[in-house]
């Protein structure tokens with residue numbers, strides 16, 4: 001009987017740990033890759049001929065402005081001379097990508113930390 005209780009408790013614990021692992025938020029790099037950003041932007045030294053190199057982002061963006069840009073890049077860029085100048089250099093302007101708001105927030109934190 002004691003064994004059965006121990007087994008039951010262990011099973012419950014396992015299920016709880018699994019549930020926690022599955023609901024943990026994804027990390028920024030995963031969101032970056034899954035959102036398709038790496039198709040155009042360089043990451044870890046590969047790719048990047050389709051888009052400007054991400055660097056010095058903290059001097060160019062606040063978390064709020066970066067979030068607004070990522071929500072709708074074409075709309076944001078049309079009033080921004082710096083972004084419009086980039087668009088002359090690269091074949092396709094940054095497109096609007098479907099990113100859930102919670103994931104966009106993770107992305108913003110990641111970008112500002114990874115490319116300060």
Ligand code: HEC
Pocket residue numbers: 032035036037038039040041050051052053054055057060070073074077083084086087090092093094095097099107111
């Ligand atoms: C089709 C290629 C393409 C994809 C995909 C793409 N970008 Fe861009 N990105 C660009 C281009 C081109 C620009 C230059 C500005 C513009 O086009 O409006 C840019 C600009 C940026 C900037 C501003 C850089 C600066 O110097 O201020 C950031 C930040 C950025 N992209 C992040 C991302 C993130 C994050 C993703 C994924 C969600 C992404 N990009 C997906 C092409 C792309």
